[in-house]
Amino acid sequence: MTTTTPSPAPARPLFDADHELYRSSVARFIAERITPFHAEWEREGQVPRQLWRDAGSAGLLLPGISDDYGGGGGDFLFSAIVVEEIARALATGVTGFTTHSENVAPYLAEFGTEAQKREFLPLMASGEVVGSLGMTEPGAGSDLKAIRTSAKAVDGGFELSGQKTFITNGHHADRVIVFAKTRPEAGARGISLFWVDTRSPGFSRGRVLDKIGQLAQDTAELFLDRVFVPADMVIGELDAGFGYAMSGLIRERLLIALRCAVALETALQWTVDYVKQRQAFGKALIDNQFIRFRLADIKTQACATRAFVDACLAQYLQGTLTADGAAMAKLWASEATRAIDDLMQFFGGYGYMREYPIARAYADVRPNRIYGGSSEIMREVIARGL
Numbered sequence: 001m002t003t004t005t006p007s008p009a010p011a012r013p014l015f016d017a018d019h020e021l022y023r024s025s026v027a028r029f030i031a032e033r034i035t036p037f038h039a040e041w042e043r044e045g046q047v048p049r050q051l052w053r054d055a056g057s058a059g060l061l062l063p064g065i066s067d068d069y070g071g072g073g074g075d076f077l078f079s080a081i082v083v084e085e086i087a088r089a090l091a092t093g094v095t096g097f098t099t100h101s102e103n104v105a106p107y108l109a110e111f112g113t114e115a116q117k118r119e120f121l122p123l124m125a126s127g128e129v130v131g132s133l134g135m136t137e138p139g140a141g142s143d144l145k146a147i148r149t150s151a152k153a154v155d156g157g158f159e160l161s162g163q164k165t166f167i168t169n170g171h172h173a174d175r176v177i178v179f180a181k182t183r184p185e186a187g188a189r190g191i192s193l194f195w196v197d198t199r200s201p202g203f204s205r206g207r208v209l210d211k212i213g214q215l216a217q218d219t220a221e222l223f224l225d226r227v228f229v230p231a232d233m234v235i236g237e238l239d240a241g242f243g244y245a246m247s248g249l250i251r252e253r254l255l256i257a258l259r260c261a262v263a264l265e266t267a268l269q270w271t272v273d274y275v276k277q278r279q280a281f282g283k284a285l286i287d288n289q290f291i292r293f294r295l296a297d298i299k300t301q302a303c304a305t306r307a308f309v310d311a312c313l314a315q316y317l318q319g320t321l322t323a324d325g326a327a328m329a330k331l332w333a334s335e336a337t338r339a340i341d342d343l344m345q346f347f348g349g350y351g352y353m354r355e356y357p358i359a360r361a362y363a364d365v366r367p368n369r370i371y372g373g374s375s376e377i378m379r380e381v382i383a384r385g386l
């Protein structure tokens, strides 16, 4: 078989030397402090609480939040780096770092009061306080305006009642941003955000949910039974929660696209390495044209994904990435990871064994087509912009 020198991974000019230094330190932390223990944590269904504090000390939490509030003070590329390195190492037990740093903290940073920011962002940056985002309910996921958790005005604050499900970090969380209806009759215009202390009377959690992948990431149900939330723990304006949620989605969807681009590149590389050494019928698997061609297709797809997602990243940095642009990035990159099914196939029976990362990738990468807005919802958003 003739071989050519593989084309090098395209340079990513958006990232400078400081970013790459940070990338090395994040990768080192994951390699030393997460990867060796990940299988054990998968059996336990969650990572140890101390890991959050260690990650905080190592600068992995809130990298993009201002250093005035204890964050890393970096630009969005620092946030992207943490997401990418977690994906590269398949350290899916800490997917919740992204929820905490990139979904929860920005609500406080952008819409919170000065007192909320001063009190909580430094604690979140150090890993002392773990944050969750409570939007989804048993009866409402894609359709956020259909949530039923209610917030009734009472003396000094609000009383929240309802149920949330599939909540990332739900088991560890010290604080949850709970989306609740303050004006049930007003639909999307009656949703408010509450920064709920999980030690409050009336707050309880169900068991860690039994997922098919991301086994070390705790995902839980939360129950609120007349939980009192003081008035100063409302985030932003009352009834403005739906708009706040929409404004964060461009960033969230872009980060999911970046994660998927890395996941596909990484899974492809494991597979190429494997089929070069695995022998069948007296030759390496890669010497079969069918396998070689399919891998060529997937490499092309991975490169196209990278180019598109990085172009969206550049737009985001310039402030020009639109809602439908971010939806296209998420749709394209998460759907591209369907190729992991074919990659797993080329490992034969070994591909079905969890000790092989390709097996975990098959299950762990899958929810990227569901959360942050499913592929169907992405198509809706894109179609609206046609």
Ligand SMILES: Cc1cc2nc3c(=O)[nH]c(=O)nc-3n(C[C@H](O)[C@H](O)[C@H](O)COP(=O)(O)OP(=O)(O)OC[C@H]3O[C@@H](n4cnc5c(N)ncnc54)[C@H](O)[C@@H]3O)c2cc1C
Residues within 6 Å of the ligand: 099, 132, 133, 134, 135, 136, 139, 140, 141, 142, 143, 165, 166, 167, 168, 169, 211, 214, 219, 367, 370, 371, 372, 373, 374, 375, 376, 377, 380
């Ligand atoms: C691992 C994991 C972690 C999660 N973490 C969190 C979290 O931290 N916080 C949180 O709040 N939520 C979280 N979620 C929930 C997630 O955001 C929802 O599952 C998702 O939004 C879909 O909602 P749903 O499950 O209610 O599905 P539904 O909304 O019931 O949708 C079911 C199916 O119908 C499709 N569908 C819905 N509407 C339309 C339409 N108009 N046109 C075409 N098709 C449609 C959907 O795409 C989907 O395929 C998590 C989910 C998972 C799996």
